Amino acid sequence: SLPALPRRVRGAIVTGGVVLGALAVVAVPGLLSLFLQLFAPSGDASTQSRTNALARLPEFVSESPLFGTGFGTFLPRYYIFDNAWAMMLVELGILGLLAFAALFITSIYSAERAVRQSADERAKLFGHMLSASALTIAVVFAFFDGLSFPIAAGFAFLIFGLCGALSTAVHEETLLATVDTPEQRMSRRLADRRARTRRARSR
Structure with a gap:
């Protein structure tokens, strides 16, 4: 049955991902804008x-x-x-x-x-x-x-x-x-x- 992972494990993965993403944005200035530019129209x-x-x-x-x-x-x-x-x-x-x-x-x-x-x-x-x-x-x-x-x-x-x-x-x-x-x-x-x-x- 789905989901395969227990709720506690899924919660830890989501929380860890959000925390690591926030730390990366804070540690590397301009990272968020660079990431958003990847999805902007490009010629x-x-x-x-x-x-x-x-x-x-x-x-x-x-x-x-x-x-x-x-x-x-x-x-x-x-x-x-x-x-x-x-x-x-x-x-x-x-x-x-x-x-x-x-x-x-x-x-x-x-x-x-x-x-x-x-x-x-x-x-x-x-x-x-x-x-x-x-x-x-x-x-x-x-x-x-x-x-x-x-x-x-x-x-x-x-x-x-x-x-x-x-x-x-x-x-x-x-x-x-x-x-x-x-x-x-x-x-x-x-x-x-x-x-x-x-x-x-x-x-």
Whole structure:
């Protein structure tokens, strides 16, 4: 269930974040105004280049809408999207984009399914952490071409693998808990025998 962290821990995180932010603003003059300028309208060449590239996205996609131009064929010397989703749409088309989105969806679903199935609080917290990580990567990929950077791409697929591994481990643990092993059958027989012996003696 959400939220995953206890209320006391969440309160400590929020309070600590506010205090550290206030200390940073006081310690570094002009930090707040510099931060606000990041969200102000900008006409620099870098921003203009990305805006122009996204404006031409339908034109690039129309050349091969289903399958794209091929992975790695849209070189940054032409246009820079700084958007992994837009780049994926151009290079792999609609089908490739849907397949890439399916990786995130199935990863988040697998991690949250493990949360629902497991009785271990550590596994639940780990599942929430992995699903949040996958969702964060999906959002961040909209702001830079993540697959062009080996560390970012490798980390994304590492999270995908961990989501699947956690789901498999929890599922197998659940199955083992329901399997009637020979040791369990022997324990039941011994318990039944002791119960019959006690009843016979009580008579």
